[in-house]
Amino acid sequence: MTTKSFQEHFDNQIENEVSIEPRDWMPDDYRKTLIRQISQHAHSEIVGMLPEGNWITRAPSLRRKCVLLAKVQDEGGHGLYLYSAAETLGISRDEMIEQLHSGKAKYSSIFNYPTITWADMGAIGWLVDGAAIMNQVPLCRTSYGPYARAMVRVCKEESFHQRQGYEIMMTLANGTEVQKKMAQDALNRWWWPSIMMFGPSDADSPHTAQSMKWRIKRFSNDELRQKFIDVTVEQAKLIGLTVPDPNLKWNEETGHFDFGEINWDEFWNVVKGNGPCNKERLQARQKAWNEGAWVREAAIAHAQKSKLKAAKNNKQKSETA
Amino acid sequence: MATVQIDNTTFQLLHFTLQWADNALINGHRLSEWCGHGPVLEQDIALSNIALDHIGQARSLYQYAASICNNFDSEIRQQLFASTALNQKISKGELIDEDDLAYLRDAWDFRNTLLVEQPNSDWAFTVARSFYFDTFNFFWLSSLQSSSDSVIAAIAEKSLKEVNYHLRWSSEWIIRLGDGTMESHQRIQDALNDRWSFTGELFQPTEADIAMLSMGVGVDLSRIKQQWLDRIHAVLNEATLIMPTSVWMQEGGKQTRHSEHLGYLLAEMQFMQRAYPNMQW
Numbered sequence A: 001m002t003t004k005s006f007q008e009h010f011d012n013q014i015e016n017e018v019s020i021e022p023r024d025w026m027p028d029d030y031r032k033t034l035i036r037q038i039s040q041h042a043h044s045e046i047v048g049m050l051p052e053g054n055w056i057t058r059a060p061s062l063r064r065k066c067v068l069l070a071k072v073q074d075e076g077g078h079g080l081y082l083y084s085a086a087e088t089l090g091i092s093r094d095e096m097i098e099q100l101h102s103g104k105a106k107y108s109s110i111f112n113y114p115t116i117t118w119a120d121m122g123a124i125g126w127l128v129d130g131a132a133i134m135n136q137v138p139l140c141r142t143s144y145g146p147y148a149r150a151m152v153r154v155c156k157e158e159s160f161h162q163r164q165g166y167e168i169m170m171t172l173a174n175g176t177e178v179q180k181k182m183a184q185d186a187l188n189r190w191w192w193p194s195i196m197m198f199g200p201s202d203a204d205s206p207h208t209a210q211s212m213k214w215r216i217k218r219f220s221n222d223e224l225r226q227k228f229i230d231v232t233v234e235q236a237k238l239i240g241l242t243v244p245d246p247n248l249k250w251n252e253e254t255g256h257f258d259f260g261e262i263n264w265d266e267f268w269n270v271v272k273g274n275g276p277c278n279k280e281r282l283q284a285r286q287k288a289w290n291e292g293a294w295v296r297e298a299a300i301a302h303a304q305k306s307k308l309k310a311a312k313n314n315k316q317k318s319e320t321a
Numbered sequence B: 001m002a003t004v005q006i007d008n009t010t011f012q013l014l015h016f017t018l019q020w021a022d023n024a025l026i027n028g029h030r031l032s033e034w035c036g037h038g039p040v041l042e043q044d045i046a047l048s049n050i051a052l053d054h055i056g057q058a059r060s061l062y063q064y065a066a067s068i069c070n071n072f073d074s075e076i077r078q079q080l081f082a083s084t085a086l087n088q089k090i091s092k093g094e095l096i097d098e099d100d101l102a103y104l105r106d107a108w109d110f111r112n113t114l115l116v117e118q119p120n121s122d123w124a125f126t127v128a129r130s131f132y133f134d135t136f137n138f139f140w141l142s143s144l145q146s147s148s149d150s151v152i153a154a155i156a157e158k159s160l161k162e163v164n165y166h167l168r169w170s171s172e173w174i175i176r177l178g179d180g181t182m183e184s185h186q187r188i189q190d191a192l193n194d195r196w197s198f199t200g201e202l203f204q205p206t207e208a209d210i211a212m213l214s215m216g217v218g219v220d221l222s223r224i225k226q227q228w229l230d231r232i233h234a235v236l237n238e239a240t241l242i243m244p245t246s247v248w249m250q251e252g253g254k255q256t257r258h259s260e261h262l263g264y265l266l267a268e269m270q271f272m273q274r275a276y277p278n279m280q281w
């Protein structure tokens, strides 16, 4: 086949919703876009372990401690599925981690905000995992097969996390005065960063059109953001919390909530590295990786020695047989 | 307040259960500190799993301990612990639960061994601590499966399935590090030597251990000490590591005399319950 016919075949697969598999031909830019997106997603899972990991040792009850620990562990598992999916595109996990540590690869900016109180564990589960679900459910049908399959597993667990987070918020909102205050304070701090998670407005999102054409993306940033706001505002009301946006108003005509201006200046600054915890998060990852170097080396050395030993034993066996 | 005579057997059963529960909680808490910071993602996940098992075991045991406490007369219940917060609850006639035992006692009411409260330090020290403890835990639980106390026997049986995996995990890491590189060999040998002095206490019977053994509830620590030594020796041998030789052993944790580390651990772990008391979470 010529490059042209390869391209035609690929276009047909996309057109007919046949998933692209690792052995299929794909345009270079499609591959690059996927590597960028999947690795960024994997990094987000791993860096995302840090703000919540903060509270495992301080959780207020044994049950909450177990639930939180299991949740953060799930996020590690998501990272694992996603790194594996990205590896099918011809990049190694070590290379991706190197890109994270050098700052070349990004991760979701939401994790550059600090977790200050226990209520943040509720707010993150409810809002951040909630926003992640909105983003990720359509990805279960994304055109690249391994990514889509990884997302099916991830989404199941994310919706569990979202419910657990909401339940923490509900417990606080039904609790004492100080607990209510804690819940409201967390919502105040996490609301805007959460709705920024959907990325820049469609007008300022250069990759969106191409990604939609390739059916990597199915909905635009603004569509998903609106959907999230519509759902979440109702959930806040249900537990008596106030969304910190004075311009939030139901619009009969559109059937959606109108909302206030997003602070894009803050958004771009956090992306650029000026968020409250960018440095700490990256340093924590680098530290874990560097301090673990001798452990990984030892594991590799032992595996190689064991392999040699096994080969030698087999040889001896076949010689004596 | 006049001291009321306490039923000694039940009192010893309580201490016995708390010894075990505190080991599980403190070990699980220490391991959970690794979450998000492991040397490689798969191991981060494995350690979280093991931490979860331990905290889960602690919960079952604290529930049992709480039920033992709640069965004492109220006057006796107020003499069980030094904690003001706990005693206030009891004096109001409230029943205590697993969280009260985990979050409201101070270090001088904790009965875990010194070994498990030692800091993670690095991967080698964590593996060494886990290896010593998991091996102990394996023989401890194996023996407790036939305890005459049916609750204890049931918790032991359920936990043993998990601890089988823990022991395999830590033994494999001992072998991997011992056999791996020169650096890893040296690091794990140093860690094993250093943590060795905390292992004697595992087999030092307390009053509670002795009382429970005589009733068929507990464990013959001198018997499992030999099993423990044999197993440690076999694994270290395979790992080309040397059995530590120092004879001086640290002790005190089981008698509620702890190292400095436990106070800091509890300050962090109990912070929410201390700063925001008497709330539902």
Ligand SMILES: [Fe+2]
Pocket: A045, A074, A075, A078, A154, A158
């Ligand atoms: Fe996740």
Ligand SMILES: [Fe+2]
Pocket: A075, A129, A157, A158, A161
């Ligand atoms: Fe999640």
